[in-house]
Amino acid sequence: MDSGRKKKKVVTRRSFLQSMGGxxxxxxxxxxxxxxxxxxxxxGPGEMDIFSSKKIAFTVNGKKTSLDVRADETLxxxxxxxxxxxxxxxxCNRGECGGCTVLLNGKPVYSCHMLAVRADGAExxxxxxxxxxEKLHPVQQAFIDKDGYQCGxxxxxxxxxxxxxxxxxxQPSPDEIKAGLAGNLCRxxxxxxxxxxxxxxxxxxxxx
Amino acid sequence: MKKExxxxxxxxxxxxxxxxxxxxxxxxxxxxxxxxxxxFKRIGRYTPRLDGKKIVTGAAQYTHDLRFEDMLHGxxxxxxxxxxxxxxxxxxxxxxxxxxxxxxxxxxxRVKWAGEQIAAVAAVDERRAxxxxxLIKVEYKVLPHVVEEGKAQEKDAPLVQDQGNVQKSSEYNRxxxxxxFKEADxxxxxxxxxxxxxxxxxxxxxxxxxxxxxxxxxxxSTQGVHSVRDGLARALGIPAGRVRVIKHYMGxxxxxxxxxxxxxxxxxxLARETGxxxxxILTRRENSYCxxxxxxxxxxIRAGVKKDGTLTALHFxxxxxxxxxxxxxxxxxxxxxxKCPNVKVEEYSIFVNxxxxxxxxxxxxxxxxxGLEGFMEELAAKLGLDPLELRRRNYSGKEKGDTGNPYSTKxxxxxxxxxxxxxxWSRRNKKPGAGGGKIKxxxxxxxxxxxxxGVPRTLADLKIYPDGSVEIECGTQDIGTGTRTHIALVAxxxxxxxxxxxxxxxxxxxxPWAPNSGGSLTTPSVAPAVRDAALKAAxxxxxxxxxxxxxxxxxxxxxxxxxALKSDPAKAIEFxxxxxxLPRPTPFHGERSGMTAGFAYxxxxxxxxxxxxxxxxxxxxxxxxxxxxxxxxxxxxxxAESQVIGGVTQGxxxxxxxxxxxxxxxxxxxxxxxxxxxxxxxxDIPEIVPLFADIVDDRLNNLGTxxxxxxxxxxxxxxxxxxxxxxxxxxxxxxxMTPARVLAALKRKEARx
Numbered sequence: 001m002d003s004g005r006k007k008k009k010v011v012t013r014r015s016f017l018q019s020m021g022g023x024x025x026x027x028x029x030x031x032x033x034x035x036x037x038x039x040x041x042x043x044g045p046g047e048m049d050i051f052s053s054k055k056i057a058f059t060v061n062g063k064k065t066s067l068d069v070r071a072d073e074t075l076x077x078x079x080x081x082x083x084x085x086x087x088x089x090x091x092c093n094r095g096e097c098g099g100c101t102v103l104l105n106g107k108p109v110y111s112c113h114m115l116a117v118r119a120d121g122a123e124x125x126x127x128x129x130x131x132x133x134e135k136l137h138p139v140q141q142a143f144i145d146k147d148g149y150q151c152g153x154x155x156x157x158x159x160x161x162x163x164x165x166x167x168x169x170x171q172p173s174p175d176e177i178k179a180g181l182a183g184n185l186c187r188x189x190x191x192x193x194x195x196x197x198x199x200x201x202x203x204x205x206x207x208x
Numbered sequence: 209m210k211k212e213x214x215x216x217x218x219x220x221x222x223x224x225x226x227x228x229x230x231x232x233x234x235x236x237x238x239x240x241x242x243x244x245x246x247x248f249k250r251i252g253r254y255t256p257r258l259d260g261k262k263i264v265t266g267a268a269q270y271t272h273d274l275r276f277e278d279m280l281h282g283x284x285x286x287x288x289x290x291x292x293x294x295x296x297x298x299x300x301x302x303x304x305x306x307x308x309x310x311x312x313x314x315x316x317x318r319v320k321w322a323g324e325q326i327a328a329v330a331a332v333d334e335r336r337a338x339x340x341x342x343l344i345k346v347e348y349k350v351l352p353h354v355v356e357e358g359k360a361q362e363k364d365a366p367l368v369q370d371q372g373n374v375q376k377s378s379e380y381n382r383x384x385x386x387x388x389f390k391e392a393d394x395x396x397x398x399x400x401x402x403x404x405x406x407x408x409x410x411x412x413x414x415x416x417x418x419x420x421x422x423x424x425x426x427x428x429s430t431q432g433v434h435s436v437r438d439g440l441a442r443a444l445g446i447p448a449g450r451v452r453v454i455k456h457y458m459g460x461x462x463x464x465x466x467x468x469x470x471x472x473x474x475x476x477x478l479a480r481e482t483g484x485x486x487x488x489i490l491t492r493r494e495n496s497y498c499x500x501x502x503x504x505x506x507x508x509i510r511a512g513v514k515k516d517g518t519l520t521a522l523h524f525x526x527x528x529x530x531x532x533x534x535x536x537x538x539x540x541x542x543x544x545x546x547k548c549p550n551v552k553v554e555e556y557s558i559f560v561n562x563x564x565x566x567x568x569x570x571x572x573x574x575x576x577x578x579g580l581e582g583f584m585e586e587l588a589a590k591l592g593l594d595p596l597e598l599r600r601r602n603y604s605g606k607e608k609g610d611t612g613n614p615y616s617t618k619x620x621x622x623x624x625x626x627x628x629x630x631x632x633w634s635r636r637n638k639k640p641g642a643g644g645g646k647i648k649x650x651x652x653x654x655x656x657x658x659x660x661x662g663v664p665r666t667l668a669d670l671k672i673y674p675d676g677s678v679e680i681e682c683g684t685q686d687i688g689t690g691t692r693t694h695i696a697l698v699a700x701x702x703x704x705x706x707x708x709x710x711x712x713x714x715x716x717x718x719x720p721w722a723p724n725s726g727g728s729l730t731t732p733s734v735a736p737a738v739r740d741a742a743l744k745a746a747x748x749x750x751x752x753x754x755x756x757x758x759x760x761x762x763x764x765x766x767x768x769x770x771x772a773l774k775s776d777p778a779k780a781i782e783f784x785x786x787x788x789x790l791p792r793p794t795p796f797h798g799e800r801s802g803m804t805a806g807f808a809y810x811x812x813x814x815x816x817x818x819x820x821x822x823x824x825x826x827x828x829x830x831x832x833x834x835x836x837x838x839x840x841x842x843x844x845x846x847x848a849e850s851q852v853i854g855g856v857t858q859g860x861x862x863x864x865x866x867x868x869x870x871x872x873x874x875x876x877x878x879x880x881x882x883x884x885x886x887x888x889x890x891x892d893i894p895e896i897v898p899l900f901a902d903i904v905d906d907r908l909n910n911l912g913t914x915x916x917x918x919x920x921x922x923x924x925x926x927x928x929x930x931x932x933x934x935x936x937x938x939x940x941x942x943x944x945m946t947p948a949r950v951l952a953a954l955k956r957k958e959a960r961x
Contacts, residue, residue, distance in 0.1 A: 081333075086273035087266015089459070091410050092492045096882035099410060127266035136264065144260035147850045151688030152263035153410035153459025159264060178890045185882060187410045187460050188688055189857025191893045193850055 056120035061129025069116040076100045076111040087127035098184030101157040102126045108164040127156035138204040148197030150188035254846040257693045268457040271414045271429040280330040282488040283337035290322045290353035290561035290875020298345040307336035310481040322876045323498040330478040353561040355870040357529045360560045368559035380553035388521025388550030392512025400579040401942040404868035405502040411459020414489035415472040417479040425452045431461040432724035437717040439468025453717040463567035466726045496880030500566025503530030505538045507579035517601040519548040526555045533564030538576035546602035547610040570918035581654035581926040607808035616807035619838025619901030623814040627836040631816035641937015652930025653816045654923035660915030661809035662732025666800040667720030670741035673793045676784030679711040684722035684734045690847030702742035704766030728915025736909035741798025804907035811919045813837035815927035821935045826947030830894040838901035840914035852898035852920040859924025861888035
């Protein structure tokens, strides 16, 4: 990736929208990229030109990292393609399924739906950073014990959402578990097992 | 390239295995299965998956996650028109775009659906490949199209297939249908409809192709490494022995990843052209409209019945629509689930300008069961009978509606009993819709039949190393069902080891042949082959131990990582110690046996659902589903229960939400994403109770085990629809049962008290 590219010859609306995750973009931004030859855009304070790149620094799984990111690059792209952290999955790439959930300063976010520049200065936790060496996080252990997965592709997202849920509410009721995980889709349909895993993890964490 | 589309049959890749395993069309088995399997310590109990740690730590590498040095990324340009003649493709600008390494034209002549492959680009990253697609100039002569089933059957509709938009796809006759109707006290007819349901696996389809001279290796998100290898060899015109297909982990398939995909062939061609590995990962949008879906069915069922509920005639007529390909064959539940001497089946495929459909978890049976079981529920009400009692009065002990071979084992009656008790069947409304109030509750049930016997001649090799380690090589794949763990369980049980002692190597077409993971074939094919190899290894080791212990081989048992004397357990040798005597890694070849001839082999099951229906909003809430299944011996109860939970959940999702919607004007799918194509979420899930009949079928294979992938998906939508009928007194007769459809059903006159 040549992150230093300042301007591209062609930006299609399709590729742009896709990389942004569709609904995230305001109309003002879209109007700036629909034409091919755009006049130079003056960035306002806190903004960044759509064709530029910026150096960001953040902590990922406890490790300080700094790299140039393009303005339209998502956190998911940076994690998977640049930092080689493939545990976070690209499932819908539109902020509709939670498969790419990571924790940003402890809060669950859809990384496909978040621009990487917005993560500047943040602490990111991905599925790879959850276990303490060989010792699994209680949520991870509970997903194994309760068979809280089938194909496993949505599992990293579910586990990260569960960690965030239990940090907020250490003793969730079944309805609170459902509500807390309502933003994550499991196409294999194993939700019932996933709830059981969340319940078991909550219990294990209370005991420890 | 210029040839016309062959008419795709979505059943083909799925059913060629399922049918040979059904015991009906297969040649007589080569040898009968051995006698009753021994009682087991681990098989049949709860074992957590051995690959769990890799999954929960993100270490499991899916096809999406693999990357190789110098790897290029491929993207496909797809036709936006549902019907068009391709006039010209100009790739010159795309070819010279920075970062682009190859551009291929993929299509000439007539395009028949929106989404067909037109051209492909390989570039240094996904972004540049995507940008280059926009530089390909295509001239189309746009032609009239039709995407609506009804319109496709009209006289002057655009012709989708030269032979006509309506073609008979199957016919079946048993007994004398006219005589059957004459004997009936009551004749009842009704029509049921199912919609297009998209697989939407979490991991979109994807492949990586890499050449080494004239050898091709493909990493593919697939349900069948062997069938993809064969398909690639055919498509590329190269020998099958020079193609290797690998799949370690995959994020779901549900039938959409059986056989080779057209874009995988493109990846191989781009890799050959560039001399570099090429990865093509489909977007969610492409996954929604380019890789198939479950065909719809419009089923008209007409039955003759005696006053006591005995069926005398059953006429099943269905229009099945699968885009440019054939629809499913949906009649098997009607021909086989109940005792009926006089049956007629007529099925038609309706062709429209949409992507060809593809086998979807329990193809045909899911639709056919929704129709048949909805019909039985309404018929019971007509007769004033308990719907479960009506089914019992037509219970069949033999295939083909009690006219063929006897079932080797059939635990359906047990499933009826287990399920009825667990749901509290007596709580149902004796008369559908009898309950009062705005929110009405109801109970419904539906039964299920599916082959799931497995495939004879499946292979597995077990190797014992002189250091005492054991490995299994089998060319099956784990599609999320826990196959790795099943294999380890069976080998460990047989050799007296622990599951974690077994190194399971699967997901590679260089390993011994195993069928597609589809059609509920995997466990009943693979587990018996592993068992066979392990039994051979055990016999061999017993011989070695017998010499050392100065005892008869028959007196030796393998347990607790030891070989010990039955007569004197204190006399024992460590497994490792015996293995140390092996001169080299020693292989044992296992093969799945045939079935005892003269019997029919099927899985059975029954689902019981409880629902609440808001009669003001039309919203359905499923409260509870009890799912009882006869699948022979359960290998791992933990993963088996998960299969049932998943099947019920997917059936609920299809019953309430899922529908691929086409725009008649543009011929495009309007909901190719998770926002508009609804699938069930955490908030929609009822309590699901999985139950098993635990009937070991010793005629079937050396473990007496049947398959489980499809069975729990088959009756769940029907049971929920029947519960809705019991609640509101009118059958919605069409899935998904959206609030609008529920409200429309409530307006029908029979809903009025």
